[in-house]
Amino acid sequence: MGLESSKWAIIFLVCWLYKNVSCNSVEQKIYVELNNTVPCVRLLNATHQIGCQSSISGDTGVIHVLESEADLEWPLSKGPNPPYMVLLESSLFTRSIMMKMKNESNRVAGVAVVVPNTSPPEFSPHTTCPNENTGVYSDNYGPNLAHCNTTVWNPRGNGLSYEEFDFPVFSLKEDNETEFIKQCYLDHNRAVNGSAPQYPLCAMQLFSHMHAVTNTPTCMRRNDINFSINPEMVCDPLGDYNVWGSIRPYNDTVFGHKENESVVIAAARLDSRAFFWEVSTGAEGSVSGFVTLLAAAQALREVTHAAPPTRNILFAFFQGETFDYIGSSRMVYDMENGKFVIDLDNIHSVLEIGQVAVHSGTNLFLHSDPVSRRNNTVNDENLVNNLQSSTAGLGFLLVEPNVSQPLPPSSLQRFLRAQPIPGIVLADHESAFNNRYYESFYDNAANLNLTYPSDLSPEEQLEFVTDTAKSLTDVATVVARALYKQAGGDESLVNTIKADPKIVTQMLYGFLVSSNNSWFQAVMAPELKNILKPSPPEYYVGVAMSSTPTRLVQYLLANLTGAATNLTQSQCQKPDELPNESRQVGVPLDLSVCRWIDVQRITMLTLGVGVAVLFTSLLVTYFISTKADVLFSSTREPASAAY
Amino acid sequence: MTASVFFGCTFIAFGPAIALFLFTIARDPLRVIFLIAGAFFWLCSLLLSSLVWFITVQISNKESSSQQKGLLIFGVVLSVLLQETCRFGYYKLLKKANEGLLMLSAEETMPISIRQLAYVSGLGFGFMSGAFSMVNILADSVGPGTIGIHGDSQHYFLSSAFMTMAIVLLHMFWGVVFFDSCEKQHWWSLAVVVISHLLVSCLTFQNPQYVGSLVPTYIIVFLLGLWAFFCSGGSLRNLKLCLTCKDKDFLLANHRPR
Numbered sequence: 001m002g003l004e005s006s007k008w009a010i011i012f013l014v015c016w017l018y019k020n021v022s023c024n025s026v027e028q029k030i031y032v033e034l035n036n037t038v039p040c041v042r043l044l045n046a047t048h049q050i051g052c053q054s055s056i057s058g059d060t061g062v063i064h065v066l067e068s069e070a071d072l073e074w075p076l077s078k079g080p081n082p083p084y085m086v087l088l089e090s091s092l093f094t095r096s097i098m099m100k101m102k103n104e105s106n107r108v109a110g111v112a113v114v115v116p117n118t119s120p121p122e123f124s125p126h127t128t129c130p131n132e133n134t135g136v137y138s139d140n141y142g143p144n145l146a147h148c149n150t151t152v153w154n155p156r157g158n159g160l161s162y163e164e165f166d167f168p169v170f171s172l173k174e175d176n177e178t179e180f181i182k183q184c185y186l187d188h189n190r191a192v193n194g195s196a197p198q199y200p201l202c203a204m205q206l207f208s209h210m211h212a213v214t215n216t217p218t219c220m221r222r223n224d225i226n227f228s229i230n231p232e233m234v235c236d237p238l239g240d241y242n243v244w245g246s247i248r249p250y251n252d253t254v255f256g257h258k259e260n261e262s263v264v265i266a267a268a269r270l271d272s273r274a275f276f277w278e279v280s281t282g283a284e285g286s287v288s289g290f291v292t293l294l295a296a297a298q299a300l301r302e303v304t305h306a307a308p309p310t311r312n313i314l315f316a317f318f319q320g321e322t323f324d325y326i327g328s329s330r331m332v333y334d335m336e337n338g339k340f341v342i343d344l345d346n347i348h349s350v351l352e353i354g355q356v357a358v359h360s361g362t363n364l365f366l367h368s369d370p371v372s373r374r375n376n377t378v379n380d381e382n383l384v385n386n387l388q389s390s391t392a393g394l395g396f397l398l399v400e401p402n403v404s405q406p407l408p409p410s411s412l413q414r415f416l417r418a419q420p421i422p423g424i425v426l427a428d429h430e431s432a433f434n435n436r437y438y439e440s441f442y443d444n445a446a447n448l449n450l451t452y453p454s455d456l457s458p459e460e461q462l463e464f465v466t467d468t469a470k471s472l473t474d475v476a477t478v479v480a481r482a483l484y485k486q487a488g489g490d491e492s493l494v495n496t497i498k499a500d501p502k503i504v505t506q507m508l509y510g511f512l513v514s515s516n517n518s519w520f521q522a523v524m525a526p527e528l529k530n531i532l533k534p535s536p537p538e539y540y541v542g543v544a545m546s547s548t549p550t551r552l553v554q555y556l557l558a559n560l561t562g563a564a565t566n567l568t569q570s571q572c573q574k575p576d577e578l579p580n581e582s583r584q585v586g587v588p589l590d591l592s593v594c595r596w597i598d599v600q601r602i603t604m605l606t607l608g609v610g611v612a613v614l615f616t617s618l619l620v621t622y623f624i625s626t627k628a629d630v631l632f633s634s635t636r637e638p639a640s641a642a643y
Numbered sequence: 644m645t646a647s648v649f650f651g652c653t654f655i656a657f658g659p660a661i662a663l664f665l666f667t668i669a670r671d672p673l674r675v676i677f678l679i680a681g682a683f684f685w686l687c688s689l690l691l692s693s694l695v696w697f698i699t700v701q702i703s704n705k706e707s708s709s710q711q712k713g714l715l716i717f718g719v720v721l722s723v724l725l726q727e728t729c730r731f732g733y734y735k736l737l738k739k740a741n742e743g744l745l746m747l748s749a750e751e752t753m754p755i756s757i758r759q760l761a762y763v764s765g766l767g768f769g770f771m772s773g774a775f776s777m778v779n780i781l782a783d784s785v786g787p788g789t790i791g792i793h794g795d796s797q798h799y800f801l802s803s804a805f806m807t808m809a810i811v812l813l814h815m816f817w818g819v820v821f822f823d824s825c826e827k828q829h830w831w832s833l834a835v836v837v838i839s840h841l842l843v844s845c846l847t848f849q850n851p852q853y854v855g856s857l858v859p860t861y862i863i864v865f866l867l868g869l870w871a872f873f874c875s876g877g878s879l880r881n882l883k884l885c886l887t888c889k890d891k892d893f894l895l896a897n898h899r900p901r
Contacts, residue, residue: 026783029790029799060787184792200791606801607647610654613808617662625666627885632876 034177037112038276040169042210044219044235045324050161051210054110054168058207061085061109065185066092076104080196083109085204087172087181090116090123095158102165110168110206114178119442125160125275126439128152134324135413137406142371145406151431153408154438161275161439168206171276171441211235236543240319242327243270243554245297245561247304248312250341257343262311264487266479267328267352267411268293269321270549271541274441281444282539283512284435288357288448288472290317290553291507295476298560299499300484310488311348315561317553318411320541322439328411332418344415349383349486350423352412356475357448357468358434362396364475367425369416370404377420383486384424390481390494394474401430408433426479445512445536462509462517469505476504503560510552512536520552523559648784652800656777656807660770663815667762673755674763681733681767681818688729689775692722719844726768727837730818733764734825757822758875765818769811777807795851802853809860813843816864816871823874839863 042051061083064075069092075084086101086108093113101108129148137146144150172178184202191197212219212235219235246263268289272282281287297315304313320326334340356364366387372378388398407413412423428434437443448468452461476499484494510520516532524532528551531537537548624631668674696718704710737760745753755763780803790799817836824832843863849855 026780026790026799029793029795030783030786030788032792200789200797202792203788205787603645603647603651606651606655606804608651609801610651610658610804614654614658614661617659618665621659621662621666623885630885631872631881 032177032180034172034181036173036175036177038171038279039206039208040165040171040275041208041277042212043238043323044212044214044216046216048164048215049213050164052165052167052169052208053210053213054206054208056209058205058209059083059085059109059168060203060205063087063181063185063189063202063204065182066097068092069094069097072097072100074191076100076107079107079191081201082107085110085112085206087112087114087185089114090120093123095160098160098163098165101167102163105166108167110170110204111165112181112204112206113169113171114174115171115441116174119437119444119446122156122436123440123442124154124157124436124438126154126157126273127159127162128154128157130154130157130322130409130439131324131413134329135407135409136369136416137371137413142406145371151405153431153433155432156436157438161273168208169276170206170208171279238320238323238326238541238543240271240327240541240545240547241550241554242319242331243317243550243557244314244331245557246312246314247300247561248308252341255340256338258341258346261342261346262348263342263346264311264313264348264483265316265350265415266293266296266313266483267316267318267350269327269411270317270319270539270553271322272443272539273322273439273541274443276441278538278540278542279441280439280539281441281512281536282439283443283445283448283450284355284358285438285443286321286539287508287511288355289353291504291511292356292472292476292479293317293353294507294553294556294560295473295499295504296480296483297557298503299476299480299497301561303484303489303493303497307490307493309484309490311486313483313487314342315557316411317557319547319550321411323541325411325414326541328414332414336418344419344421347415347421349380350412350415350421351383351387351479351483351486352410352423352425353475353479354408354410354425354427355433355435356426356428357472359396359428359471360430360434363399364396365427365430366398366400367405367407367410367427368400368423369407369412372416372420374404375420378422380422380424383422383482386485387424387426387478387482390478390485393495394478396474398426398478399430405431426475445508448508448512450508450512458514459518461513462506462519463502465501465505466508469501469508472508473499473501473504507556511549515548515552523555524551525555528555645784645787645789648789648800649781652777652784652804653781655801655804656773657811659808660766660773660811663766664770668766671755674759677737677755677760677763678767678770681764682771683767684729684733684764685726685768685771688725689722689771692718692725695721716845716848719848720841723837723840723844727821727840730764730768730821731825734822737764757826758819761819761822762815762875763818764822765815766811768818769814772814773807773811776810777803796853798853799851802850802857805857806847806860809857809864810843812864813840813860813867816867819871819875820867839867 040052042049042053044050062079062081062085064079064084065087066072066075066089075082075086084107088097088111090113098111101111130153132147136142139146172181181202181204188200188202189197211232216235222234269286270290272280272285274280293315300313316331318325318327318331321328331340332344335342335344354367366384368380368384369378373380384400391398407416407423407425408427408429410425412421412425415421415423435443435447437447450466450468452464452466456464477497480497480499481494484497485491506517506519510517513536514534515537516534520532521529531548531551537552539549541547664678668678696714699714699717703714737757741753741755741757741760748754780800784800789797791797817840820832821836824830824836843860846856846859
């Protein structure tokens, strides 16, 4: 009989001894834990903070399932049991409702949003004018074009991602747990005919305490305060690596201007974001762009080996573009300060691939900067001609937009801030974005109409060439041909350049459906295989160095453009850190628990009874002990001591 | 808000025990020692019965709820019997210890009588039993929630506290009666103690009908309290004397030293 094994048996015993019939922990009778939740986190920039925050021990509130915007009156003014925890369907997750709750935040303990499996008609929590203060247009440069005065790029944007909320906001999936919450509300919290519901009520507690507050300088200063052996970091800078590679290798220890070197830069962005932490898929916003560029890079591999063009082509994938162009501004900074392999003067032209997958017609559009063209400081004509002539034999045309409108938000703007450079941004939208879910959690494979026949296994889906893949392949072919011509390559070989639809569809599958597939596994380094998951990777730039998309693009670029001559292997990665302006994010914790609120009456009663029992027993015992002699005097043992 | 439930339930469950400890035991170190030893003996019985419980649960069919219920009843009965056995074992140990102490001490009289030991050991059993019953529940009562999200009764905390108070008092009374009947070799009263213990434990199977389990339990508490009072030398006459404050005359008349 070992005493060791009876240790945990005591726990079982405590459960049933004198109390319950079945051995349930008491905690399970009080709380239900919610597992599939995602918080909204706090982000800081140099002057402000955005995002959501809970108090340090979590926020508790009575559950209220919002039925309509008019129903908001109950939690905000009429309801007798504040604070309330408001549960919203996605159709009610609008700016007006959130702002009303923000104004009455002493009555609102938190918000939970139910994210459905099918996307609503449109939703974009980003601002209407993305990155308006950090692009090239300002009061000094094209003032009538700045701040989206001519073209509003994201008209559907409600700007919720850039608001500051003092209560936690979580997203819930549409599953059993959410049904349980709604049922709990219907059973107990619903007001019948306007009268107050009786206690006990269903309540919810949300924890998402963020240590980062105020703004970046304050937060970084607090990071430096070290009082203990284990200093606590209160915030981390957003940052990652850019990925770049060129068809002719550079010695990556030799920096600065290179004589007689002329480079065509082909750029795309890697990241996106959403209102909630890390759930960004950015299918149209970023994946369409960089997949096209990777396919173009692969298409150029053979012809650039056989007949190398005069100028070099540099493929650049920028991270952190969502947050005021972290990646591209760093590369420009390095070029200006002679810390990069080439210099701004070495750049011949820039071709950037923007959002290219959601067509509203058959044409794609070439955006350029009107200010520099008007001043004749740059000559985009060659690039435009090269692009337009590359569409021969494919089903669409490349058109320049009619009105004199600014560049859309793009990395090219950061290059133009430093120096006038000819550049074109290729996009599927003529003015406002076609993307109805810009920088939101609905910008996923469904937004690109990426559908597979239902009877295919995952490996078969990987190989299946979808229509989306076909259209992106055509775009990649155009880009590759134009780049080759722009780099001064042999004209007669241009028509042999074709992007491979199989590669494009495999990339789309890996980046938008499941990153844990056989092709990615073959391409990735063996020690990094565990970052591959059966879901799409998250494109939030994050605070860890080297997120999954960065790694994947790095290895894919090497795989698709590398050859037996090891062309770009050593140059495929360049460390990137933040320049002066940076955004910070707090360290989040998240846990949601659904629980009941106690009855005021019963608690006071319990306390009162307890205190009364204690005093009574003290009195009675004192009385008995002082009179013990008398009380217990009969049949006393003859030689016993006194009590 | 529910710190008040926590304190309320603590005071309800352990109020009488704390009061008794403060006024009758805390001043005498010997009594404190025997109280703790009594608690330890209860803990031993718990250890043994939980070991048996653990083994039987592991080898049983976890799916069948009737088997689990039967196992529970078996567990309760076994635990009660083991507790009473340990109480008996403690009694035997104390008898031996008393003889030893008497031999060692210079005085003629024993430093602590067997009746006091009965009371102290019973209270020790009660403390430990109450602690194991209640502490887990008290820990969960501190959070902002209360029982009921799956439809259980809200009065769980309150009724647990009252039940624990009853158990603590009962253990004290059982201790007194048990030792007294062992001294006088009244085996039938021993049997009554064991049977009443079984009865109280099995009454808890009525939960969540808390009225059905608490009311009979308190009736038993009252009856046993009376019995223990009479066993330990009380009588109605003494009680009347105390209550009408004529005890001083009684004492003077009998010249008893305090």
